[in-house]
Amino acid sequence: MQTLTADILPQTIRQRPADSYKGTYGHIVLIGGNQNFGGAIIMASTAAVYAGAGLVTTLTDPSNQGSLHARLPEAMFADYHDSDLLTSLVQGANVVVIGPGLGTDATALGVLKRVFGLVTAQQTLVVDGSALTMVATHDLNFPDVPLVLTPHQMEWQRVSGVKIADQTEAANRTVVDQLKATVVLKSHHTQIYTANATYENPLGTPAQATGGMGDTLAGMVGGFIAQFKPTDQAVLAAVYSHSAIAEELAQTQYVVLPHQIATALPTFMKQHAAK
Numbered sequence: 661m662q663t664l665t666a667d668i669l670p671q672t673i674r675q676r677p678a679d680s681y682k683g684t685y686g687h688i689v690l691i692g693g694n695q696n697f698g699g700a701i702i703m704a705s706t707a708a709v710y711a712g713a714g715l716v717t718t719l720t721d722p723s724n725q726g727s728l729h730a731r732l733p734e735a736m737f738a739d740y741h742d743s744d745l746l747t748s749l750v751q752g753a754n755v756v757v758i759g760p761g762l763g764t765d766a767t768a769l770g771v772l773k774r775v776f777g778l779v780t781a782q783q784t785l786v787v788d789g790s791a792l793t794m795v796a797t798h799d800l801n802f803p804d805v806p807l808v809l810t811p812h813q814m815e816w817q818r819v820s821g822v823k824i825a826d827q828t829e830a831a832n833r834t835v836v837d838q839l840k841a842t843v844v845l846k847s848h849h850t851q852i853y854t855a856n857a858t859y860e861n862p863l864g865t866p867a868q869a870t871g872g873m874g875d876t877l878a879g880m881v882g883g884f885i886a887q888f889k890p891t892d893q894a895v896l897a898a899v900y901s902h903s904a905i906a907e908e909l910a911q912t913q914y915v916v917l918p919h920q921i922a923t924a925l926p927t928f929m930k931q932h933a934a935k
């Protein structure tokens with residue numbers, strides 16, 4: 661297991677070329693937020709926008725439209741019940757993030773299956789939260805596309821079948837290799853399993869233990885993948901940045917609010933981009 665260091669930041673976060681426009685920085689679609697969990701997809705979308713994704717579209721329950729636009733006018737909105745719109749938006753994306761606040765009812769399952777059927781090998785799919793739980797509950801196969809999973813330990817138990825107490829590096833590695841995914845296994849010491857290596861994030865604080873912290877990470881992961889290559893490096897840099905910002909804020913705060921991490925991102929990325 662390798663320990664992540666701050667070196668990952670300038671290796672990954674590039675200076676923006678002058679000759680660029682929003683399309684250069686990716687189109688990301690985020691799908692989630694039912695009538696009860698709208699905050700989750702708003703936090704994820706906020707993180708994607710503040711990470712610098714060029715175009716961000718949020719597919720969610722229509723009850724979230726007003727709050728999404730009030731909090732985040734940079735994001736476009738679409739109703740995830742509209743399957744024609746969902747199809748065209750997913751087909752037009754470079755990166756798709758599905759799961760934050762999606763819930764696990766019949767609507768959520770229908771959306772998940774549809775998205776799994778639409779994504780292609782030219783896109784990257786980030787699967788988080790409720791989407792992971794439904795994969796396990798309904799015994800779904802992940803699509804055969806570039807895949808990043810961001811489970812917490814219980815979601816990983818559901819998906820992998822490995823109980824939390826038995827989640828050793830060797831046991832996790834066996835399942836990761838079968839899934840052919842990059843897995844961010846979140847805990848107070850998050851581990852990242854790529855095809856070729858395993859990393860531990862040395863940063864993080866219990867000030868992060870609050871609802872929405874993982875939703876924010878999922879949006880950051882999507883936003884970084886939309887801009888930075890290779891994908892595994894983008895994932896590592898997103899995980900490291902998320903905790904590094906939290907540690908900075910926790911020097912003076914008892915709890916770090918997830919949206920504060922997103923707000924701090926543009927300054928953090930400027931400080932740590934390649935010179």
Ligand SMILES: NC(=O)C1=CN([C@@H]2O[C@H](COP(=O)(O)OP(=O)(O)OC[C@H]3O[C@@H](n4cnc5c(N)ncnc54)[C@H](O)[C@@H]3O)[C@@H](O)[C@H]2O)[C@@H](O)CC1
Binds near residue numbers: 698701789847874
């Ligand atoms: N404001 C919002 O709209 C929020 C929406 N959320 C959404 O709610 C849905 C359900 O997610 P939850 O994770 O809350 O519920 P889950 O039921 O999926 O997972 C929580 C369970 O996992 C256990 N667990 C064990 N190890 C854990 C670890 N290291 N980290 C976290 N939990 C661990 C907990 O004890 C608990 O029993 C997701 O779609 C999520 O995105 C949550 O993110 C909370 C905030």
Ligand SMILES: Nc1ncnc2c1ncn2[C@@H]1O[C@H](COP(=O)(O)OP(=O)(O)O)[C@@H](O)[C@H]1O
Binds near residue numbers: 812846869872
């Ligand atoms: N004690 C802790 N120390 C460090 N990081 C933590 C701690 N508790 C939670 N986190 C981080 O917060 C995030 C929680 O993710 P998750 O459980 O999916 O939250 P949610 O679904 O509510 O957004 C993960 O990135 C995890 O690593």
Ligand SMILES: [Mg+2]
Binds near residue numbers: 789874875
């Ligand atoms: Mg979560």
